[in-house]
Amino acid sequence: MIKLSKRLEEIVKLIPKGNTVADIGTDHALIACYIAKENISPKVIAADLNEGPLKFAQEQVKAYLVEDKVTARLGDGLSVLSPGEVDTVIIAGMGGSTMRTILEEKPEVVKSLKHMILQPHVGAEALRRWASENGWKIVEEQLVEEEGFYYEIMSLEQGKMEIDDDILYFLGPKLVETKHPLLIPSLDSLLESEKGILSQLANSTNIKAKERADNIKNKWQNVKRVLGWPAELKM
């Protein structure tokens, strides 16, 4: 059996059994090979923009003996797919703004999908806003910790997303609703690093620096309003 990291394992758990899948930015192709091998998906397209990662993906597909189910394709984002070709698209391990660009560039492919799994390394908030503005709703969210880093994973279906408080785009509506056990630890880690940013910004007289500091402080006040945490918020 292929051994997956915790992050990849959580991504795989969100794939509906029987769905055809495209893994965009596949690199090592571990997701593609695993879901083919475990009969989670009957057909998988493993795609990458760059030749090096695609070659690696092709080697993995051969090594894991899944050439009958997994096809490797070279290309930018969703340009490798025609509308209706797969049920689920996975985009993982890139920044949220790159993912947003990938989704915005091929609206006809996005509209034809049943399901998406997005795992941005940063910028999850921008993706949640994109989803809400483009007729997608988050049906499940997961958080995973690996070597001190926290990864947000979202599973989306077409439909209207009701978000009644702006701060939920930052926090993750399902992470708040389910009181995910890693939500506070992940926020704690971010708060510590943003306290460092605030102390650097405090030394600047620049108006933009003051605006940025105010935005950070407002955000944490809103987190406290919704979660009642952190009880002590001195900033």
Ligand SMILES: C[S@@+](CC[C@H](N)C(=O)[O-])C[C@H]1O[C@@H](n2cnc3c(N)ncnc32)[C@H](O)[C@@H]1O
């Ligand atoms: C850090 S790896 C992530 C690999 C895997 N998805 C994961 O989560 O472990 C990012 C991969 O995305 C690819 N990539 C970046 N931009 C892309 C784009 N616009 N379209 C397709 N692949 C892209 C890179 O070449 C790289 O192989």
